[in-house]
Amino acid sequence: MTETENCCTPKVAPTDSCCPVNAPDTVQNCCPPKSGKQSCCPPVADHRKPEYKLEGFIENWLDTPIGEIPVVARKLNRVDQFGRIAMRWGIGRNHYAVAPGIYAVGTPDAEAEVLISANYKLSFDVLRRSLGSINAWILVIDTKGINVWCAAGKGTFGTDEIIRCVKKFHLTKLVTHRRLIVPQLGAPGVAAHLVKNGCDFNVVYGPVRAQDLPAFFTYNRQATPAMRRVNFTLLDRIVLTPVEITILYRQIFYTALALLLLGGIGSQVFSTSAALIRGGSAIATGFSGLVAGAVITPVLLPWLPGRAFSLKGIWTGLAIAILLGGSLLPDAGSTIHIALLLQVTAISSYAAMNFTGSSTYTSPSGVEKEMRIAIPCQLIAVVIALGLWLWTAF
Amino acid sequence: MAHQKYLKNVVTLKLEQEKCVGCGLCAIVCPRAVFKIEDDLAWITALDNCMECGACVGNCPVGAITVHAGVGCASAIIHSWLTGDEPSCDCGGGGNC
Ligand code: SF4
Ligand code: SF4
Numbered sequence: 470m471t472e473t474e475n476c477c478t479p480k481v482a483p484t485d486s487c488c489p490v491n492a493p494d495t496v497q498n499c500c501p502p503k504s505g506k507q508s509c510c511p512p513v514a515d516h517r518k519p520e521y522k523l524e525g526f527i528e529n530w531l532d533t534p535i536g537e538i539p540v541v542a543r544k545l546n547r548v549d550q551f552g553r554i555a556m557r558w559g560i561g562r563n564h565y566a567v568a569p570g571i572y573a574v575g576t577p578d579a580e581a582e583v584l585i586s587a588n589y590k591l592s593f594d595v596l597r598r599s600l601g602s603i604n605a606w607i608l609v610i611d612t613k614g615i616n617v618w619c620a621a622g623k624g625t626f627g628t629d630e631i632i633r634c635v636k637k638f639h640l641t642k643l644v645t646h647r648r649l650i651v652p653q654l655g656a657p658g659v660a661a662h663l664v665k666n667g668c669d670f671n672v673v674y675g676p677v678r679a680q681d682l683p684a685f686f687t688y689n690r691q692a693t694p695a696m697r698r699v700n701f702t703l704l705d706r707i708v709l710t711p712v713e714i715t716i717l718y719r720q721i722f723y724t725a726l727a728l729l730l731l732g733g734i735g736s737q738v739f740s741t742s743a744a745l746i747r748g749g750s751a752i753a754t755g756f757s758g759l760v761a762g763a764v765i766t767p768v769l770l771p772w773l774p775g776r777a778f779s780l781k782g783i784w785t786g787l788a789i790a791i792l793l794g795g796s797l798l799p800d801a802g803s804t805i806h807i808a809l810l811l812q813v814t815a816i817s818s819y820a821a822m823n824f825t826g827s828s829t830y831t832s833p834s835g836v837e838k839e840m841r842i843a844i845p846c847q848l849i850a851v852v853i854a855l856g857l858w859l860w861t862a863f
Numbered sequence: 864m865a866h867q868k869y870l871k872n873v874v875t876l877k878l879e880q881e882k883c884v885g886c887g888l889c890a891i892v893c894p895r896a897v898f899k900i901e902d903d904l905a906w907i908t909a910l911d912n913c914m915e916c917g918a919c920v921g922n923c924p925v926g927a928i929t930v931h932a933g934v935g936c937a938s939a940i941i942h943s944w945l946t947g948d949e950p951s952c953d954c955g956g957g958g959n960c
Pocket of ligand 1 (some may be wrong): 915
């Protein structure tokens, strides 16, 4: 079909048309004349509806045997980028979802691969960005906006949901093959043989990282051993540190409040200036313990001695406490010095222990064992530090 | 970077090799390279690497593997100690929880 056929009958392009010269003959490229003359373009479906938001990452619509399917962009726009940064700092993290359903990337056909994804927007964004020039279908299942790994652990990314979505969205009418590419980190929630029994689709586990998908398809859907492993690089760990602090923000707030109140207690019963000075410095040292445990420890993780995270946190806490003590308190060995050392180290150890949840190699049995030993020690250290600190006020 | 190792001898993973049919799925789904397939059988080669995610258990078609799977968030475990519930990681975001 030529451009003019697509645009008009009889075969004369409307003058003043904004059709690009040599434009591919698609409906989208048929533009009505700018003024006066009657348009002969076929009507273009308008997907805007009152009350509904048309997401910015949808750039087109594709006609398929199961109806029109949104085509999503391969590149991230500014809104996507901003959302990613905000998420890392815990802003709006409970509502960062895309609507479940089938999406197209490029111009997939009945032979194209079907990739399963969680409806957590960060995962979805990484996926569409990683596909390179591959045309594929993405079946987004409802994990309540939670990432694949966590959702698989909880079972929301799981066998039943996949079977349900395959049936609900009539996948058998969309593709001729019987193959679903499931992210490997979804495997804790998925039983491949049960998916096969439930909807007659074979589960093929893709690589751990979406970036490896093009290579995975090039090698005939084979992942190299490296593509199957989780690693925990410096960058992974740095990216996760803000998450750690935002998880603890409530505890931080109440502790700071308590320290302000306790700081005011002294020989004159209660003094506001003491509350600010003593309480304020206790908050500052406590915060340095938090930074030592939740920021410095994760960054230095592989190089800190010991396997338990609480132990690794002790080293960074001690180092910070000694640095602080040396610069702020000249009389080393004083009561307040010991209190500072205990407080910073205990907080650092506790914050570092919390990082077990973000790490990608700890086992629940191990974390529990570590905590049974570490928490009593941390508590004792904090209680002694608090006692010494209060005692110095009199 | 080589695998980072966590505590020794705490993992609850068990393999009943007599049941194994050598399908190889456990080795495919394990993100920590715990299994090796040799002579059409699965072998545990790096037990301490296991992070008890349960992927191998769910995908073994003959039920040859068991593990006490769960979440390793310290806060979730504290919560379970206080309430008596199963540990549940409330991780709405984050890359890995
Ligand atoms: S539980 Fe997870 S980490 Fe452990 S062996 Fe099975 S798949 Fe690997
Ligand atoms: S998944 Fe089960 S049957 Fe298959 S190789 Fe592993 S242990 Fe054997």
